[in-house]
Amino acid sequence: MRFNARNTYMNKNKMLVSFFIVSESIFFLMLILAYVNFHRSVTDGPTAENSLNPIKTGIFSLFLLASSLTIWFAGKSLQRKNHFMLCIWLLLTILLGVTFLFGQGLEWVGLIKQDITINRNVFGTTFFTLTGFHGFHVTVGLIMLLILLGLAIAGDFRGPESDAVESVSIYWHFVDGVWIVVFSVIYLWAFV
Amino acid sequence: MSRIPLVPEITEPLPSIRESEGLLTWVASIDHKQIGIMYLIATLFFFLVGGIEALLMRIQLIRPENDFISPEVFNQLFTMHGTTMIFFVVMPFLIGIGVYLVPLMIGARDMAFPRLNALSYWLFVLGGLLLYFSFFTQSGAPDVGWFAYTPLSEKPFTLNKGPTYWALGLLATGIGSVASGLNNIVTIITLRTPGLTMRRLPLFVWMILVTSFLLIFVMPIITSAFAMLLLDRLLGATFFMPATGGSAILYQHFFWGFGHPEVYILILPAFGIISEVIPVFSRKPIYGYEFVAGSTVAIGLLSLGVWAHHMFAVGLGNVFNAFFAIASMLIAIPTGIKVLNWTATMWGGKIHFATPMLFAVAFLIEFVVGGLSGVAIASPPIDWQATDTYFIVAHFHYTLFGGSLFAIFAGVYYWFPKMSGRMPSERLGRWHFWLTVIGFNLTFLVQHLIGLMGMPRRVYTYHDLPYWGDMNLISTVGSLILGLSVIIFVWNIITSLRSGMPAGNNPWKAWTLEWATTSPPPVHNFDLVPPVNSRRPLWDLAHPDMPDK
Numbered sequence: 072m073r074f075n076a077r078n079t080y081m082n083k084n085k086m087l088v089s090f091f092i093v094s095e096s097i098f099f100l101m102l103i104l105a106y107v108n109f110h111r112s113v114t115d116g117p118t119a120e121n122s123l124n125p126i127k128t129g130i131f132s133l134f135l136l137a138s139s140l141t142i143w144f145a146g147k148s149l150q151r152k153n154h155f156m157l158c159i160w161l162l163l164t165i166l167l168g169v170t171f172l173f174g175q176g177l178e179w180v181g182l183i184k185q186d187i188t189i190n191r192n193v194f195g196t197t198f199f200t201l202t203g204f205h206g207f208h209v210t211v212g213l214i215m216l217l218i219l220l221g222l223a224i225a226g227d228f229r230g231p232e233s234d235a236v237e238s239v240s241i242y243w244h245f246v247d248g249v250w251i252v253v254f255s256v257i258y259l260w261a262f263v
Numbered sequence: 264m265s266r267i268p269l270v271p272e273i274t275e276p277l278p279s280i281r282e283s284e285g286l287l288t289w290v291a292s293i294d295h296k297q298i299g300i301m302y303l304i305a306t307l308f309f310f311l312v313g314g315i316e317a318l319l320m321r322i323q324l325i326r327p328e329n330d331f332i333s334p335e336v337f338n339q340l341f342t343m344h345g346t347t348m349i350f351f352v353v354m355p356f357l358i359g360i361g362v363y364l365v366p367l368m369i370g371a372r373d374m375a376f377p378r379l380n381a382l383s384y385w386l387f388v389l390g391g392l393l394l395y396f397s398f399f400t401q402s403g404a405p406d407v408g409w410f411a412y413t414p415l416s417e418k419p420f421t422l423n424k425g426p427t428y429w430a431l432g433l434l435a436t437g438i439g440s441v442a443s444g445l446n447n448i449v450t451i452i453t454l455r456t457p458g459l460t461m462r463r464l465p466l467f468v469w470m471i472l473v474t475s476f477l478l479i480f481v482m483p484i485i486t487s488a489f490a491m492l493l494l495d496r497l498l499g500a501t502f503f504m505p506a507t508g509g510s511a512i513l514y515q516h517f518f519w520g521f522g523h524p525e526v527y528i529l530i531l532p533a534f535g536i537i538s539e540v541i542p543v544f545s546r547k548p549i550y551g552y553e554f555v556a557g558s559t560v561a562i563g564l565l566s567l568g569v570w571a572h573h574m575f576a577v578g579l580g581n582v583f584n585a586f587f588a589i590a591s592m593l594i595a596i597p598t599g600i601k602v603l604n605w606t607a608t609m610w611g612g613k614i615h616f617a618t619p620m621l622f623a624v625a626f627l628i629e630f631v632v633g634g635l636s637g638v639a640i641a642s643p644p645i646d647w648q649a650t651d652t653y654f655i656v657a658h659f660h661y662t663l664f665g666g667s668l669f670a671i672f673a674g675v676y677y678w679f680p681k682m683s684g685r686m687p688s689e690r691l692g693r694w695h696f697w698l699t700v701i702g703f704n705l706t707f708l709v710q711h712l713i714g715l716m717g718m719p720r721r722v723y724t725y726h727d728l729p730y731w732g733d734m735n736l737i738s739t740v741g742s743l744i745l746g747l748s749v750i751i752f753v754w755n756i757i758t759s760l761r762s763g764m765p766a767g768n769n770p771w772k773a774w775t776l777e778w779a780t781t782s783p784p785p786v787h788n789f790d791l792v793p794p795v796n797s798r799r800p801l802w803d804l805a806h807p808d809m810p811d812k
Contacts, residue, residue: 090449101484190498200502
């Protein structure tokens with residue numbers, strides 16, 4: 072890869088997002104390490120095994136995974152200058168993301184009703200922190216997607232390239248990828 | 264070089280947008296030069312505040328059983344002094360001077376993301392205000408030390424709001440630091456002028472690049488720890504509370520996982536300043552450019568794997584301790600390479616001892632002292648003896664004051680003409696230099712001895728044991744001399760800004776691109792960027808008959 076001023080293979084916006092998610096990955100790595108550190112040390116009270124429902128969360132996770140696919144299609148539509156389909160795929164991505172967040176909300180409400188909260192024990196602490204920060208990142212992604220959709224409906228992003236769409240797409244794939252790791256560590260590790 | 268070329272009188276003291284003058288052009292600025300100068304002004308303010316905190320502590324310690332300030336206030340003072348000097352003086356100064364210089368040194372118009380640049384600066388200001396706002400709360404500033412070990416910093420042990428403001432302030436500053444790290448990386452990779460390859464990049468820019476990678480790698484570690492600490496304190500989470508299943512050691516791992524790379528964030532740009540100053544004032548190109556740049560990358564990588572040498576006293580086991588002791592000692596190799604390179608650059612050079620060079624040479628000596636005591640305490644048995652004593656205080660002041668701060672002074676005197684268009688006073692500069700060297704060594708050299716004699720750090724007073732009172736008196740006298748030197752420094756800045764000799768474009772006859780434009784540079788930095796065919800473009804321009812290879 073040549074790093075020369077006039078011949079960069081990557082433009083500055085996508086480069087910024089890429090390095091940003093490197094930094095973000097380390098942030099999530101630390102939260103995951105905290106979860107892993109305490110995984111076996113919970114002796115009484117709620118744990119992942121006795122309070123989580125992997126099937127239900129697994130189904131809602133599929134919505135988030137699907138949203139990675141739809142935003143990829145959105146990028147394809149942009150390349151083909153298909154403005155209408157770009158809007159449709161962006162809208163679908165937002166709906167899938169909102170569905171995932173809704174599922175997470177249901178799960179949280181259910182847990183809190185059983186008095187499983189962030190201050191109950193280390194499981195509660197690490198679980199709510201990790202999933203909470205992930206949910207926060209999904210929310211930020213949704214806000215960015217809504218802005219994209221609004222701009223697209225107003226007539227922006229005629230293609231074939233757009234740093235904004237591609238940068239948000241990189242971020243969204245990252246949020247999705249983090250969830251795969253988080254889901255594996257919290258749910259699959261407890262039940263498989 | 265002693266002859267200053269005559270140029271027209273400067274009408275524009277600092278770079279600003281010409282149409283409208285006033286405070287708003289600064290507050291709303293996204294110009295990297297204005298933001299850089301705002302960084303420097305803010306860090307000077309915090310430097311004075313942190314310095315006053317240190318002087319108050321030294322006055323308290325001037326004699327045994329002194330009761331000048333209460334133990335509660337003393338705890339707040341050492342916490343605020345450490346936090347301020349690290350996070351609100353050295354770090355933002357180096358980021359700020361980087362923001363000012365990097366676009367100029369690579370021949371660019373501005374940073375890659377000017378608005379993000381402004382965001383970084385204002386997050387740093389917000390963090391400082393949050394931290395210092397704690398003084399106005401009912402129970403005062405944080406008093407848990409600059410690393411705020413848990414469970415002491417947890418709610419049951421520290422009920423006041425100090426640590427909450429501490430964590431919030433550092434969280435804001437930390438996010439700003441990540442943003443400026445990202446900004447620097449993209450700027451340096453994408454905005455270099457044609458011909459300025461990575462192997463021709465000024466070493467200061469190289470150091471900023473490595474530092475920026477360290478920033479984006481390690482700031483999230485401490486950001487996560489601050490988030491956890493805040494959740495513990497505000498929502499009753501139990502991350503770091505052993506009583507309810509948490510782990511206090513985990514906090515130490517997280518803190519030092521950030522904290523040790525952080526000391527390289529504080530020293531690598533300082534190395535960069537030294538690598539620019541020493542060649543120019545020795546009239547020789549840097550010796551072993553590749554080794555200086557390469558050893559920086561090596562330091563950056565090694566620094567990620569040495570954090571637990573801060574935790575030898577925890578009792579993590581011999582294998583664990585041995586690993587971190589060896590890794591820590593390895594860092595002496597790339598650092599030693601640099602010291603040899605700088606020395607070899609001076610060797611046989613036509614050395615001109617202007618103020619920047621005085622500080623650079625003093626940096627070399629003081630930093631080596633700090634480095635040697637650092638290698639010593641990287642050995643666990645020695646660390647067990649010296650930990651939490653004044654020996655440690657002496658060690659890190661030799662690296663952070665004798666190292667980073669001496670380099671910062673060298674950088675200020677070196678680039679002041681570029682930023683202001685005027686020369687700093689050489690006479691006041693020499694007074695500042697000699698008082699700093701004398702005051703610094705008086706203050707901290709004896710602290711090695713006090714520490715080895717067993718005086719613990721962070722105690723507000725001590726018994727009248729043999730020699731303790733005398734040595735603390737020497738240390739306090741030294742610190743007062745340092746206070747005087749800072750007054751002279753500030754006086755020099757103020758008077759030189761008003762009535763210094765006009766500097767011209769390149770008063771030091773330096774070779775990097777920032778000296779090709781006017782002093783101060785115009786808003787757009789360059790009318791024409793000179794061609795870059797070597798590491799010293801301005802040398803080539805001045806000597807077309809014998810250009811650098």
